[in-house]
Amino acid sequence: MPVKTFRPLTPSRRYITVADFSEITKTEPEKSLVVTRKKTGGRNCYGRVTARGIGGGHKQKIRLVDFKRRRHGQVATVQAIEYDPCRSARLALVQYPDGEKSYILCPKDLKVGAKVSSGPDAPVEVGNHLPLKNIPIGMAIHNIEMVPGRGAQMVRSAGSSATLMSRDQGYATLRLPSGEIRRVHENCYATIGEVGNADHENIVWGKAGRSRHFGVRPITRGVARNPVDHPNGGGAGKSKGGGGWQQLTSPWGLLAKGYRTRNKHKPSNRFIVVRRDGRPMKRK
Numbered sequence: 001m002p003v004k005t006f007r008p009l010t011p012s013r014r015y016i017t018v019a020d021f022s023e024i025t026k027t028e029p030e031k032s033l034v035v036t037r038k039k040t041g042g043r044n045c046y047g048r049v050t051a052r053g054i055g056g057g058h059k060q061k062i063r064l065v066d067f068k069r070r071r072h073g074q075v076a077t078v079q080a081i082e083y084d085p086c087r088s089a090r091l092a093l094v095q096y097p098d099g100e101k102s103y104i105l106c107p108k109d110l111k112v113g114a115k116v117s118s119g120p121d122a123p124v125e126v127g128n129h130l131p132l133k134n135i136p137i138g139m140a141i142h143n144i145e146m147v148p149g150r151g152a153q154m155v156r157s158a159g160s161s162a163t164l165m166s167r168d169q170g171y172a173t174l175r176l177p178s179g180e181i182r183r184v185h186e187n188c189y190a191t192i193g194e195v196g197n198a199d200h201e202n203i204v205w206g207k208a209g210r211s212r213h214f215g216v217r218p219i220t221r222g223v224a225r226n227p228v229d230h231p232n233g234g235g236a237g238k239s240k241g242g243g244g245w246q247q248l249t250s251p252w253g254l255l256a257k258g259y260r261t262r263n264k265h266k267p268s269n270r271f272i273v274v275r276r277d278g279r280p281m282k283r284k
Contacts, residue, residue, distance in 0.1 A: 003202045016206025019199070023090065025112055026080035030093060033103055034061040037086065039215070057215025060085045066102040067143065067151035069129040069189070072119030076102075078112050078127075088158035088200045092116075092127070105143050105156060107193035118189070126193035132164065132172040133186035139164050142195045144174065145188035146268075152189070159198030162190075173273065181274035222251065 002022065008014035042054030063084050076094035079101070084091045092106040094116060104116070110127045118129035124136060135141060140161040143152040155162045160177040167173070171183040205211055208218065227234035231249045242248040248256045272281045 003199050012207035012209075014206075015204050016210070017202060017204045019197075019203060021083065023081050023196070024083050026082050026093065029061060029063060029082060030101055030103070033064045033093075033101065035064065037062045053217050053219045054215060055217045056212055058085070058213050062086055063091055063103050065091065066104055067153075068149075069104065069118040071096060073117070073121065075115050075117045078110060078114045078116065080112060081106055081110075087156070088197060089156065089195050090158075090197050105191070106196045107142065107191065108196045108198065109193070110196065124192055127191065129189050129191050131187055131189050132184060133167065135164055135190065135192070137164055137166060139192065140194050141174075141190040141192060143191040144184065145190065146184065148185055148187040148189075152191070156195065158195055158200035161194035164190075171271075178276045179274075179278065180272060180276045183271045183273060222248070 002020050003017045004020045005017050006013040037060045039057065040054070041056075042049050042051035044050045063082075063086070065084075074096050076096045078092050079095050080093040082091045082093055082103075090106040091103045092110055093101060094104055095101045104127070107127050110116075114127065116127040116129075117123075120131055120134050122128040122130050124130065124134075124139070129143070132141075132144075141164055142155040142161050144154040144162060145151060146153045155177060162177060163175045165173045165175055165181070167186055170186055172186045172188075173181060173183055175181050205214075211218075222230040222232035223235075223238070223240050225233035230251050231253060232240050232246070240246045240248070242257055250256060269281065274280055
C-alpha cells in the first residue's frame with residue numbers, strides 16, 4: 001500500500017500523508033457483519049469522564065471479525081478486501097461453499113479469488129489457520145491464540161508478524177513483534193503470513209483536525225497548568241522536568257516515568273521466557 005503525499009500549499013499539507021487505498025476492492029461493508037459503535041465520550045455509566053481526551057469523531061461501524069475460524073476443512077474464497085475504521089489492518093471478506101460470509105484479517109499478498117481454509121489438515125499457505133503444532137519452525141505467523149479455543153488475541157495490527165522459534169513439551173516458543181519471547185500451547189491456532197497494510201506506520205495525521213476525526217481531543221500538559229489543577233503545575237518557567245525531587249505524575253499522582261504497571265504475580269508471567277527489553281524473566 002503506497003502512501004500519498006501532497007504539495008505543501010498549506011501548512012497542514014506539508015507533512016500530512018494518507019493511504020491511497022489501492023488494495024481496497026469494496027467500499028461498503030457487508031451489512032450482516034457490522035454493528036453500530038456507540039460512542040462514550042470517555043464517560044462511564046454514571047456520566048463521569050474516566051478517560052480524558054476522548055470525544056467526537058466520525059461515525060463508525062464495528063466489523064464482526066472471525067478470530068476463531070472454526071469451520072475446519074471448508075475452503076473459503078476471498079470475495080473482497082475492505083477497509084476497517086476501527087483497526088489498522090485491512091479485512092478480507094470470505095465466502096464459504098454454503099454461502100455464509102465472514103471477515104478475517106487480510107494477510108500480506110492475499111488477493112481476491114484466493115482460497116483460504118482452517119484446521120489441522122489445512123495446507124501451510126498464506127491466510128490459512130492452523131494449530132501451532134502443525135506449522136513449520138521459522139514460519140512467520142499472526143492472529144495467534146493465547147488459550148486454545150478462545151480466539152486470536154495476539155499479533156493483529158498492520159504489518160506485524162511473530163516467528164515460530166521452537167516446540168517442546170507441548171508448548172511452542174514464539175518471538176513476538178515487541179521482541180518478547182513467549183511460550184504458547186501448541187494446540188493454539190495461528191494464521192500463516194504477515195498482517196497486510198504494513199505502510200500504516202508511515203501515515204502522518206499532519207493536523208489537529210484529523211485527530212478530531214479519529215475522536216481524539218486535545219489535552220493540556222500538566223506542567224502548563226496551575227498547582228491547584230495538577231501535581232506538575234506551577235513554577236517559574238520550565239521548572240519541572242521529571243528529575244530530582246519533582247516526579248512527573250498523572251493528575252491523581254500516579255508516576256508517569258519508569259513506573260512498572262504490570263502485576264508482578266500475573267499468572268501468565270510463567271509463559272514469558274524473555275521480556276520485551278531483552279531481560280530474561282525471573283523465576284521464583
